[in-house]
Amino acid sequence: MQFLAEVACLAGRLGDGRHVLNACADRYHFAVGLGACLARAKVTLLPSTHTPEVVRQLRAFAPDVVCLTDEAACPIALPQVGYAAAPTPAAAGAVPQIDPAQLVAYVFTSGSTGTPVPHRKSWGRLCACVREESVRLGLAPGCAIVATVPPQHMYGFESSVLIALANGHALSAERPFYPADIAAALTRVPRPRVLISTPVHLRALVAAGIQLPHTDLIVSSTAPLAQQLAAEIEQRFATPLLEIYGSTETGEIAARRPTQAPEWQLWPGVTLSQRGEETWAHGGHIEEPTRMWDVLELTGAGRFLLHGRIADLVNIAGKRSSLGYLNHQLNSIPGVLDGAFFHCDEVRTSQTGVARVAACVVAPDLDAARVLAALRDRVDPVFLPRPLLFVARLPRNATGKLPQEALRALAASHSGPATVA
């Protein structure tokens, strides 16, 4: 009731434009913002990052966009609507009936040419997807959901906000970060409680040796979890661990319990098919046939194995980009004559298991600080190169191509000034 009253109150303050960038950090505020947009048939924009360059591109995509924020000093350069709670618990109206065909959101992927690519999400399909998710996860009605992922990320959008709205679960407004925060956030909600998280946070939980209150289910997505780590998590926290597979374009399409079977089981109605080397997903809640950017092996009806990412793809802690996109941004910086990102060979002794990307650049008139500052304006900070190497020329082959191997060899032999983002 309070939620409906807040939705009605906020809906009246969103202005006349059709598009809203919902930047609320508090998950409840985000959900109220989504509800207000639904009630007034406004479209929520969910870009993967809020860098100044992406905000400029959003304004070009939707000139009427306003930013809904719950931050006192929000740096996003758009007309802003500050989140405010409803002044008094006003009488809430009926639950609004939303047309399944209503366009709810555009979720963006980075594309390879520098312009974010919008993917449309309609209400009926989103709900169908998360109703199935709730069944797959075996959630009894009224679960309390704690999530370490932001509501703006497709996984967090579906697995915390939408799954709660569409199935009658409760969501925790928090977004706990440190291991001790995650334990505390879980303690604050009643059972049955579910932790929606990622390999990065789960690794950190294990590494920190933290105790969790009894948790009924742990869910991981954004990158596959090593089987051994999955087993360790199940044992340490005495709870089943399920993994979800999906993409920004398709939403969630499959799940598995890695300690029991390596195969993923698709959502009913969703089909994978091979087109040459490529795997495409279609059917079910998927808006349109979509190429999957992973190497998938179809093993039977509705089942597949995941064999890793396609080489051009970059996935750092659930943020997705491509070498092509990052190269485009690097080469758009005035003063950069040539430049290329590549995957590092070196495996860092990282506790969170996150591997970064590196870059070589030819930019005789720039220094590292200027290149990094320009990149920070354009790409999410997780993609800043480590290291960024200044070279005289890139090791292009006869056809002008840049083999990743040659870049790694160049990096290994490089003894000049290097820097770290």
Next chain:
Amino acid sequence: MSDKVSPLRRPAPDGGSALTAEVAGLIVEALNLDVAPADIDPEQPLYGEGLGLDSIDVLEIALVVSKRYGVQLRADSEENVRIFGSLRKLVDYITAHRTK
């Protein structure tokens, strides 16, 4: 184990540069940074523009700090920004809250 720290304890002044140098060394090692520990300015921001660390780095540092000093970092976002405001602030926080 996360609640051993009394919120009433105030950060003790940094008794010397030894701990600062040690923490700088831990950060460089944990993040595989290409800078000498001594070159990290204790007053420089660790986040964003300064040393250029992001939230994944902060999580890495939190793990190393919890192992070495028994400090489980707990933070609403404001405190998170404060603790990682500079190497000096991180060291002050560890000094005040360490259990080993």
